[in-house]
Amino acid sequence: GLPRREVMARYGITSASCVGAWSKLYREGGAEALRPRQRGRPRDPGPAPGARTRERELEEQNRRLRAEVAYLKKLHALMAGRRATGRSPR
Known part of the structure; x- marks a missing residue:
């Protein structure tokens, strides 16, 4: 609910576009949308124990x-x- 400039000053953020992007994410998905996500491809769990590979x-x-x-x-x-x-x- 604070203006962008006040949020930037309070938390030491130098880019207004970051604050704008974060507020848009928060409006669309709530606090969960701001959590960090895993990057890259998901890990391959490999063959199941006891499974026969080729x-x-x-x-x-x-x-x-x-x-x-x-x-x-x-x-x-x-x-x-x-x-x-x-x-x-x-």
Whole structure:
């Protein structure tokens, strides 16, 4: 309810445009409109605990495929060894 010049003198504000902008914000949104807001983009909370990321899924798939290849290599080696000794595969 005070004039701009009195508010400027009382609080040591050198710019009348700041006081005008603040009073407009206060009229439109009340005291809540004058509170400082967070700047920038909101932080990414990251994956939820226990959630599987794409990287983790690919690591698991890679481990499973490596085990499958190792199994098949052993199977082929066993079959080749049986053929070489003349034993029939079971």
